[in-house]
Amino acid sequence: MKKVKVYSTPACPFCTMVKRFLKEHGIEFEDINVQEDFEAAQEMIRISGQTGVPVIEIDGEVIIGFDEPRLKKVLGIK
């Protein structure tokens, strides 16, 4: 199973959409609220090179924003 992390904030609509998408496809993920965990926020900025959420990390591959085609490709969803 791929290890999926979602860096998000509670008021970000695209974070909600990413998490809904993952749930709908039965993908387990770790939801990291960068509004409450500033160390995680720094890690997110380090791996993505920018400050916006959502950032999705799938087995080390980083996706910025709700990029559904890329999420499907990386997760092997048809």
Added chain:
Amino acid sequence: MNKEELRKLSEKYAKSKGFKLNPNEQIVDVILEGLLKNEKEYGYRYCPCRPVSGDLDEDRDKICPCKWHKDEIKEMGHCHCNLFVKGD
């Protein structure tokens, strides 16, 4: 400031810069609520789609309209959090 006042202020700002608020009202509602929540919590309307440290010097660029919104609208047609979109 309440949500409707902030919506009007945001609309006025968008119009003055040649862009507009996202026509998807649900997205705008969530973003406005996030901005007001950040204002209540931190004293400034920080973008709700970016992590905030609580240190104004560090977070100044994230106050809405953020430092990056014009470039993002130019490049992607919308700002990162989708409050502002390209004008007609």
